[in-house]
Amino acid sequence: MAGDFFLKGITIISIENIKKTFMVKNNQIEVIGNINIQIKKGKFISFVGPSGCGKTTLLNIIAGLESPDSGRVIISSKPSKEMIGKIGYMHQKDGLLPWRNVIDNSVLGLEINGIKRTQAYEIVRPLMKQFGLSEFEEAMPWEISGGMRQRVALLRTVAYEPEVILLDEPFGALDALTREDLQFWLLQLYQKLNQTVIMITHDIEEALILSDKVCVLNDSPCSIVKNIDVPFEKSEKHRNTSNVEFAKLKSELSYAIRE
């Protein structure tokens, strides 16, 4: 079965003894203190932690944008620095180019990777349908809603088929209702695309709804304090936010964050 295959799946991301300190006014501040985790192909992992705990720095290191002081990140048996351009990274701000319409924003990643625009359109069009954006191809970013902009940003991230997708509070700037819709939609999409995803968020419920594994981070320095496998089947998860086990896990995790 496909499920069994992924349980035994191969490690795609290996985060090994990452440490990072920043100098602030002659004081060394340890931001990340020894993070160690292996992530298997096709899994959805969430890092949950309080804001300002160094989550984004961690994600930047995984993306290869920043270097750790010690330790290393290996993705598909290569150091992450060499994987820039092959990792999808979606930020909290959608970062849509205001001078490009929806479809031209969606093909940006393909275009940067050397694919001609007309050809890129062909690749992106079927995805536009899945993302519910087909009717808005020609719309400019300022003409569409925040939730839609976020979907365009995600489409841009997945369109060039990166092996790993990093999400930095992808729905952080949205209202609760839109957020819930997009979480459910992302869950369905993730099952179809089957890519490896790392998401950081401060929302425990969001992490439990979407991921296979939730890692709780605490701050100063940022390190993993708790690590749980989410026991629900992907398809039922969305419905289960009110059941007893979900609530139990949620309180367990929020307790771990506050510790």
Place this chain on the structure above:
Amino acid sequence: MINKTHEKYDLINIISLPTLVILSLLIIWQIITLILDIPKWLLPSPITILMEIYNNFSLLIRHSLVTIQEIFFGFIFALILGIALAISIDKSSVVEKSIYPLVIASQTIPIIAITPLLLVWIGYGIFTKIIIVALISFFPIVVNMVDGLRSTDISIEKMAITLGANKFQLLTLIRIPSSLPYLFSGMKIGISISVIGAVIGEWVGASSGLGYLMLQSAPRFQTSLVFASIFFLSIIGISLFTFIQVLEYKLVRWNRFSNY
């Protein structure tokens, strides 16, 4: 969009209000010259100037074409040079430290002081005026374009880097497009002062052009021809400015809607 009717209303305002102001000024001017019986060589009335334009239309057009040519080529020259220089200032700190201060220093020298030198070096032909126009209009283009390139949203640039963009792609796909609103501001200032540049060039030494025509007419007390030349110059200036504004409207429409 909500702005449709608003824009239409604006367009009527843009055209009708200045026209109204100018018309009333002209009427007052006409009345004053009639009442005080001011001689034609001192201050011609609007109607006299209009007659002058009508009688010398082909002469005015001939000289206008020369001035337009000087402005056009000078401005294009300034635009190419300005954009290239702005990009190199933005790219390299060596260029920034060595050239940028010179660009700024060059603006402290009045253009009218260099003009006689240019005449000696280059001659009385059209090329001297093209250089003067370029010199005067290139400064606002460079300064604004440099500011524009530097105003690029860092989060957008970071996003493009994660998509794998190299330095060249960052420049062409992200930095240059986001600098366009600034470039257009520079171009609008540049085109307005390039008209001044052309006239200065013609005053110092020329055998044609509207500046030359003014210089020829004034000592002969053909004051209405001076006014006619001024009228043509302002028409040229306004048309060029409007052309750039239309271009801006087409190319950076996004700038008025997005909030960064």
